Amino acid sequence: MLKGKKVTVFVTGGIAAYKSADLVRKFIKAGADVRVAMTKSATEFITPLTLQILSKHDVMVDTFDEKHPEVVSHINLADWTELAVIAPATANTIAKMANGIADDAVSTVLLAVTAPRLIVPAMNQHMLENPATQANLRKLESFGYQIMEPDTGFLAEGYEGKGRMPEPQAIVEAAHLLLVDRSTDLPLIGKKIIVSAGGTREKIDPVRYLTNESSGKMGHRIAEAARDLGADVTLVTASSLEHPFGVRVKAVSSAREMQTAMMADFDTADIVVMAAAVSDYRPKNQADHKIKKTSGDLQILLEENPDILATMGQEKNKQFLIGFAAETDRVEEYAKGKLKRKNADMIVANDVSKEHAGFNKDTNEVIIFQVDKEAIHIETKTKAAIATDILLEAIKTMQNNDLLNK
Numbered sequence: 001m002l003k004g005k006k007v008t009v010f011v012t013g014g015i016a017a018y019k020s021a022d023l024v025r026k027f028i029k030a031g032a033d034v035r036v037a038m039t040k041s042a043t044e045f046i047t048p049l050t051l052q053i054l055s056k057h058d059v060m061v062d063t064f065d066e067k068h069p070e071v072v073s074h075i076n077l078a079d080w081t082e083l084a085v086i087a088p089a090t091a092n093t094i095a096k097m098a099n100g101i102a103d104d105a106v107s108t109v110l111l112a113v114t115a116p117r118l119i120v121p122a123m124n125q126h127m128l129e130n131p132a133t134q135a136n137l138r139k140l141e142s143f144g145y146q147i148m149e150p151d152t153g154f155l156a157e158g159y160e161g162k163g164r165m166p167e168p169q170a171i172v173e174a175a176h177l178l179l180v181d182r183s184t185d186l187p188l189i190g191k192k193i194i195v196s197a198g199g200t201r202e203k204i205d206p207v208r209y210l211t212n213e214s215s216g217k218m219g220h221r222i223a224e225a226a227r228d229l230g231a232d233v234t235l236v237t238a239s240s241l242e243h244p245f246g247v248r249v250k251a252v253s254s255a256r257e258m259q260t261a262m263m264a265d266f267d268t269a270d271i272v273v274m275a276a277a278v279s280d281y282r283p284k285n286q287a288d289h290k291i292k293k294t295s296g297d298l299q300i301l302l303e304e305n306p307d308i309l310a311t312m313g314q315e316k317n318k319q320f321l322i323g324f325a326a327e328t329d330r331v332e333e334y335a336k337g338k339l340k341r342k343n344a345d346m347i348v349a350n351d352v353s354k355e356h357a358g359f360n361k362d363t364n365e366v367i368i369f370q371v372d373k374e375a376i377h378i379e380t381k382t383k384a385a386i387a388t389d390i391l392l393e394a395i396k397t398m399q400n401n402d403l404l405n406k
């Protein structure tokens with residue numbers, strides 16, 4: 001949702017302005033193109049140069065600093081903006097916005113912005129509670145601005161109170177949700193999707209386990225792609241990768257934990273993607289104490305793990321089930337076998353022996369198999385791009401079978 005979005009971060013003069021560097025970084029990481037405008041007071045807390053280097057664009061501080069004669073800079077920035085985030089928003093800037101005052105770069109650009117606006121108030125609790133500030137915030141709300149609730153915690157004044165700026169990650173999530181709420185053309189709005197990721201770990205004793213080479217990258221990219229298509233996403237992950245923003249994350253370790261976490265949401269899910277590399281076996285006895293070295297061989301007896309995808313295949317009613325097949329040979333034959341045996345709707349096969357595909361890589365090359373459909377070959381691309389392709393193909397099939405309107 002934030003990928004390719006033109007986001008302007010408006011920084012005003014509160015102590016929380018130091019967090020705006022991280023906020024700009026997080027928006028860029030989410031794929032946004034970021035510009036920054038700041039008030040003179042904000043430059044007392046963080047330099048324009050810091051934000052210029054991070055955003056890789058000029059930072060606007062002075063309305064009359066017209067560097068480009070071919071345009072009127074403040075109107076140009078306002079027109080460019082697809083999402084305005086005012087963070088931190090001081091009581092002063094909030095008051096100006098509520099009353100149409102334009103006497104510095106931030107308030108002037110904001111008066112001309114027509115894109116969605118997210119205001120992140122951050123100030124002393126008494127300033128926040130002041131009826132004037134409250135009235136201004138309610139007024140801005142009535143104009144259609146989104147106001148983020150300040151956090152409660154330790155304030156710069158040295159006491160606990162309400163008024164802290166929420167963490168940058170929470171602001172990015174709120175921005176994402178604001179954009180999702182306003183778009184009606186995303187195909188997965190109102191749809192629930194569960195994605196599994198990573199290689200499960202099966203305990204041998206308290207310090208040892210059985211696992212595999214899966215990094216979780218494919219599953220995490222699918223969760224992000226589903227989020228960007230408007231879905232309500234639950235990511236059940238056994239991976240240590242950073243958790244994506246805007247999705248509900250359930251961290252698990254073993255196959256049985258993964259199964260419990262996924263089945264809890266299965267009834268209400270519309271799509272399930274099993275991108276995890278689930279261990280087929282687990283040690284039959286998991287020792288309570290570290291197993292000591294003895295002379296001679298050690299045998300570990302393994303017992304079968306539940307097949308999560310196959311269980312879902314038996315229990316499904318409306319859910320569209322997507323599985324993965326990591327193969328080193330006879331890819332088509334094995335993938336088609338899995339489609340049938342597990343009663344899945346789609347199997348995404350990759351040849352993990354190929355250089356640009358499979359475990360731990362940032363790219364993949366896959367073949368999509370579906371019931372009664374020609375196989376689709378997707379050439380080498382980033383896992384993020386492949387994730388979107390897989391979901392768009394699933395959406396197409398679901399639309400053809402009238403599964404998305406239910």
Ligand code: C5P
Binds near residue numbers: 280306
């Ligand atoms: O049978 P195989 O492991 O090759 O099948 C791969 C697909 O089945 C993947 O989507 C994987 O997540 C899923 N699977 C599962 N439970 C298992 C083993 C695999 O859900 N125990």
